[in-house]
Amino acid sequence: MKTFILTLFRWLGLFSLAKIITARQPRILCYHGIAVDDEYQFSPGLFMRSDTFARRMALLAKWRYKPVSLDELYRQHQAGQYCKDTLVITIDDGWAGIEQGMLPSLKKYQFVATLYLCTYFVKNQRPVFNLAASYLFWKHKGLFLPAETSCLSPYTTLQQLDLNDVLSLAAELDSAYEQPILEELASYFGEDLSSWQHNGKLMFLSPEKVTALAEQGLAIELHTHRHKFFKLTSSEMCAELNDNQQLITQLTGKKAQHFCYPSGNHRPEQLNVLREMKIKTATTTEIGLINYRTPLLTLPRLVDSDIISDLEFEAEVTGVMTLLRSVASLFKRGS
Ligand SMILES: [Zn+2]
Incomplete structure (x- = not known):
């Protein structure tokens, strides 16, 4: 139904009209990772296929968008x-x-882009534990039977563990346990973690790669050191930002x-x-376009993913969806 309505809107010229109406409302696109294997099936919201990303960049070029840096967005606001x-x-x-899956497309169209970097897993080059454990249980669809010598044995009497058991046990233990647990899980399910180190599956960029990408023009900005912020105290927030900023x-x-x-x-x-740390802009995952009244520290974005069709992407980027949401909220307020 949604596809039919959007196709009709485009045929009626509403996409082009929305693009003109919202021309001075900047849009910030949000991407996450690129799948190096089958991660787009495991978590399509987080891992896009490189083909999908390439198609999106081609569409932006076709629609004559010229991506700018956040510094430029800030300058325009000022x-x-x-x-x-x-x-x-x-x-x-x-x-x-993202290095293999995004950079070639960005370079092809000479698009500038910004990477919001969490630095913990850049510094600690190992797969992201919670996600990697979830992936292994998703892929192999079974319970984990720890060996007698398992590093988990002293902490559980369970003979069979599901994903939640493993995650809650790991949460109680020191983070030093994460990699040994993951190695046990990988070995039990028959996965080769050394190939992950090689192809980057569920891994972060290495420090050297971050430096190289920055030299190629990718702007590297803040996302906290450990991907934590919402529940932290003021001093913990400052520590997260300072650690992140220093490493970047x-x-x-x-x-x-x-x-x-x-x-x-x-x-x-x-x-x-x-504000105290003189941060110029901050982005959320709230959906929408920006206008002059939008506060710079709560900027909305358009989150793209592998489950969004090119038609839905076009409807978001041209502003059709933002206009429809505005109309719907007016009706809600009026009723
Ligand atoms: Zn994030």
Whole structure:
């Protein structure tokens, strides 16, 4: 039904009209990782196929968008007017697959992009534990029977563990247990973790790769050190941002001043911490376009993923969906 309506809207010229109406409302696109294997089936919201990303970039080029940096978006805001068709490409987290899966397309169209980098898994080069454990249980669809010598044996009497058992046990233990647990799981399910190290599956970029990508023009900005923010105290928030900022400066030689809330979550009082740290912009995962009244520390984005069709993507980027949501909220308020 949605496809039919959107196709009809496009045929009626409403996509082109919406693009003109919203021309001075910048859009910030949000991407995450690129699958190096079958991760797009495991978590299509997080891992896109490189073909899908290439198609999206081709569409942006066809529609004549010229992506700009967050510094440029900030400059336009300070100047008092956003330029026509301003668009920003942001990539969250720092998954290893983006180097092979995104950079060639970005270079092909000479698009600038911003990587919001979490630095913990850049520094600690191992698969992201919770996600890697979830992936193994998803792929092999069975319970885990730990060996007598398992590092988990002293902490559980269970003979068979499901994903939740493993995750809650790991949460109670020190993070030093994560890699040994993962190695046991991989060995039990017959997966080769060394190949993950090689192809970057569920891994973050290495420090050297971050430096190389920054040299190629990718702007590296803040996403906290450990992907934590929402529930933290003020001093913990500052520590997360400082650790993140210091490591990014070490890797790129530049001071990161733009921020993305991990998982998009934030509390109103947290904005004061960002103001104190002189953060210029911060993005959420709330959906929508930007206008001059949108606060710079709670900028909405358009989150793209592998389960979104090219037609739905076009409806978001041209502004059709934002206009439809505005009309729907007017009706809601009126009723
Ligand atoms: Zn994130």
